[in-house]
Amino acid sequence: xxxxxxxxxxxxxxxxxxxxLKCYPIPRHDTVYWYQQGPGQDPQFLISFYEKMQSDKGSIxxxxxxxxxxxxxxxxxxxxLELGDSALYFCASSLRSKGSGPVPSSYEQYFGPGTRLTVx
Amino acid sequence: xxxxxxxxxxxxxxxxEDVTLDCVYETRDTTYYLFWYKQPPSGExxxxxxxxxxxxxxxISGRYSWNFQKSTSSFNFTITASxxxxxxVYFCALRRSGQGGSEKLVFGKGTxxxxxx
Numbered sequence: 001x002x003x004x005x006x007x008x009x010x011x012x013x014x015x016x017x018x019x020x021l022k023c024y025p026i027p028r029h030d031t032v033y034w035y036q037q038g039p040g041q042d043p044q045f046l047i048s049f050y051e052k053m054q055s056d057k058g059s060i061x062x063x064x065x066x067x068x069x070x071x072x073x074x075x076x077x078x079x080x081l082e083l084g085d086s087a088l089y090f091c092a093s094s095l096r097s098k099g100s101g102p103v104p105s106s107y108e109q110y111f112g113p114g115t116r117l118t119v120x
Numbered sequence: 121x122x123x124x125x126x127x128x129x130x131x132x133x134x135x136x137e138d139v140t141l142d143c144v145y146e147t148r149d150t151t152y153y154l155f156w157y158k159q160p161p162s163g164e165x166x167x168x169x170x171x172x173x174x175x176x177x178x179x180i181s182g183r184y185s186w187n188f189q190k191s192t193s194s195f196n197f198t199i200t201a202s203x204x205x206x207x208x209v210y211f212c213a214l215r216r217s218g219q220g221g222s223e224k225l226v227f228g229k230g231t232x233x234x235x236x237x
Contacts, residue, residue, distance in 0.1 A: 033224065042211060043165070045224035056224055088163060096223070108155070109225060111165040 002026055004093050004112035012118045013081050021076040021115045025093030031055070032074040033109060034066060037088040049074055050096055081119045088114045122147045124214050126228035133202055134236050141197045141231045143212030149173075154188065154195045155213040155225065165211070171195060202235045209233070 005024040013019050025032050031050045035043040045058035049068035060066075063081075068074045078085060092109040123146040133139045145154065156168040169179065171188050179186050183200045199206055209232045213225040 031223070035225075042227040042229050043225070045226075048224060058224060090165060092165075092225075094223075108167050108170050109223075110167060111157075113164045116163070 004091055004110055006089075006091050006112035006115050008115060009113060010116050010118075012120065014120055015081055015083065017081050017119075019078045019081060019117060021078070021089055021091075021117070023074045023076070023091030023093075023112060025072050025074070025091075026110055029093035029095050029110075030072065031094045031096045032068055032072070033092040033094070034060075034074070034076050035090040035092065035111075037090065037114075038084075039087070041087075043090055046076070078117075083119050086117060086119045088116050090114045122149075122152075122214050122216070122226045124212050124226055124228035126210075126212055126231050128231045129229070130232045130234070132234045132236065135204060136201050137235075138198060138200050139202050139233065139235075141199075141210050141212075141233065143195045143197065143228060145193050145195065145212070145214045147214060147216075149216050151216075153215050155215070156186065156195075156197050157211045157213060157227075158208045159211065159230070160208040168197075168210075199233075202233075204235050204237055207233060207235045 007022045011019055033048040034046040036046055037043040046060040047066050048056045052068045063079050066076045091112045094109045125144045127142055152173045154171045158166040158168055169186055176188050176190055185198045187196045209230045211230045212228045215223055215225050
């Protein structure tokens with residue numbers, strides 16, 4: 001089965017540079033989530049998109065921006081990189097609930113392999 | 121606010137031992153979802169299980185079993201007859217049920233399990 005694709009898998013940048021991370025969701029999934037996992041930390045939610053619109057925003061720095069394109073892939077743009085931005089960045093995709101009734105069904109978030117960003 | 125607590129930072133066992141990973145959660149929502157993910161040393165996050173708040177039936181999948189108790193807000197994970205390949209960091213996570221609410225996952229700090237031969 002097709003999985004979430006992230007590119008690049010590894011990225012090394014210097015301070016103050018910019019970086020663009022790409023995420024290709026599982027086919028037919030309409031929701032994309034971005035998470036940041038620092039060394040030894042749990043993943044922290046950054047931002048999500050549903051049907052190409054931002055649906056939720058977490059602790060994402062103003063230096064970061066993201067969008068979801070018409071083909072549902074998403075890009076996370078990071079500018080003025082800092083040493084503290086070094087982390088594993090995960091993209092996850094899901095098919096948002098399309099159920100009906102008092103408690104709609106829901107679908108798991110499937111994670112990509114992650115992009116390991118190192119800022120030197 | 122939503123919160124997940126995994127009190128065990130690290131656990132070390134010998135192969136074939138049973139091990140239980142604890143997860144306690146906090147939420148004001150009446151409907152929500154709980155998850156367990158495995159993160160092996162290679163770094164990827166592997167989905168293990170999802171449990172709906174309205175379904176307290178425990179589940180068994182091979183050597184894995186999950187005990188969901190709403191009364192104590194716990195969702196514990198047991199590995200029976202552990203193997204070296206089970207060595208990983210395990211995350212418990214919580215999310216709202218959707219319908220306009222945030223669907224982000226809130227993770228616990230994770231439990232690092234080491235299974236020694």
